[in-house]
Amino acid sequence: MARFAQNRSLSFEAAVAHCEVFVLRHLASLEMDGHHQKQKNKYSIIVPTYNERLNIGLIVYLIFKHLGPDGTQDVVKQLQQVYGEDRILLRARPRKLGLGTAYIHGMKHASGNFVVIMDADLSHHPKYLPSFIRKQSETGADIVTGTRYVKGGGVHGWNLMRKLTSRGANVLAQTLLWPGVSDLTGSFRLYRKSVLEDIISCCVSKGYVFQMEMIVRASRKGYHIEEVPITFVDRVFGSSKLGGSEIVEYLKGLAYLLVTT
Numbered sequence: 667m668a669r670f671a672q673n674r675s676l677s678f679e680a681a682v683a684h685c686e687v688f689v690l691r692h693l694a695s696l697e698m699d700g701h702h703q704k705q706k707n708k709y710s711i712i713v714p715t716y717n718e719r720l721n722i723g724l725i726v727y728l729i730f731k732h733l734g735p736d737g738t739q740d741v742v743k744q745l746q747q748v749y750g751e752d753r754i755l756l757r758a759r760p761r762k763l764g765l766g767t768a769y770i771h772g773m774k775h776a777s778g779n780f781v782v783i784m785d786a787d788l789s790h791h792p793k794y795l796p797s798f799i800r801k802q803s804e805t806g807a808d809i810v811t812g813t814r815y816v817k818g819g820g821v822h823g824w825n826l827m828r829k830l831t832s833r834g835a836n837v838l839a840q841t842l843l844w845p846g847v848s849d850l851t852g853s854f855r856l857y858r859k860s861v862l863e864d865i866i867s868c869c870v871s872k873g874y875v876f877q878m879e880m881i882v883r884a885s886r887k888g889y890h891i892e893e894v895p896i897t898f899v900d901r902v903f904g905s906s907k908l909g910g911s912e913i914v915e916y917l918k919g920l921a922y923l924l925v926t927t
């Protein structure tokens with residue numbers, strides 16, 4: 667029996683590849699008798715395995731998914747062992763505090779003179795990184811933004827509602843604000859660090875509307891913006907964190923920009 671949760675120095679595969687059973691441990695707080703008396707319980711989940719190579723990653727992922735935090739920080743810590751703590755920095759925050767503020771937090775710890783922002787769920791494929799860098803060095807741009815809405819770009823995997831929401835959000839902002847950029851809500855972008863710092867300091871939004879506010883403010887400030895086509899592929903694992911409240915925030919942000927820029 668291998669105790670994966672106890673042996674964090676081993677990679678996941680090394681820890682479970684030869685075992686017949688592995689045990690995941692999960693700690694949870696339990697409210698007792700309605701007196702707000704908290705007791706830490708420990709749950710052991712026994713998963714028998716024999717030739718389950720293709721299912722093993724998914725079952726661990728799904729168990730953690732349904733039992734609370736999914737252990738992203740622990741995985742990053744393991745990756746630091748492989749790639750080096752000087753190349754992978756983990757700057758954790760106590761809870762979900764919004765996408766916009768996550769960018770600000772990350773930017774404070776970025777040491778490069780250029781900063782790329784991209785999603786973690788493989789919707790933004792790293793294969794496009796060289797085209798962002800090439801475009802910047804060819805044009806001297808301050809921002810290179812990935813765009814789904816020109817020839818060569820696109821979206822895969824979204825349902826009709828999500829496609830309409832994204833298109834609608836873009837068309838609305840284009841019509842009202844005329845920023846001269848084809849994809850206002852996409853977030854796969856390369857920024858000159860000093861420019862990112864400048865526009866972030868002017869931005870007021872906290873959630874997904876941040877992408878639109880950033881590029882509109884950058885355009886208004888006269889920064890040189892270039893585009894590269896990208897294809898956004900919807901995530902395979904997990905679900906989007908974009909909820910209905912983000913759409914309301916987007917509309918509020920749009921109205922605010924209309925009045926203030």
Ligand SMILES: Nc1nc2c(ncn2[C@@H]2O[C@H](COP(=O)(O)OP(=O)(O)O[C@H]3O[C@H](CO)[C@@H](O)[C@H](O)[C@@H]3O)[C@@H](O)[C@H]2O)c(=O)[nH]1
Pocket residue numbers: 762763764765768784785786787789832851852853854874877901905906907908
């Ligand atoms: N730290 C932190 N990260 C967050 C938060 N909310 C989301 N993220 C991370 O931000 C990335 C994008 O979140 P998703 O929930 O996958 O977004 P999406 O629905 O796929 O939306 C994508 O497309 C939109 C354009 O149509 C973009 O506006 C959006 O930024 C994103 O790229 C993921 O890596 C997700 O883990 C947060 O509050 N805090």
Ligand SMILES: [Mg+2]
Pocket residue numbers: 785787789901906
């Ligand atoms: Mg996503």
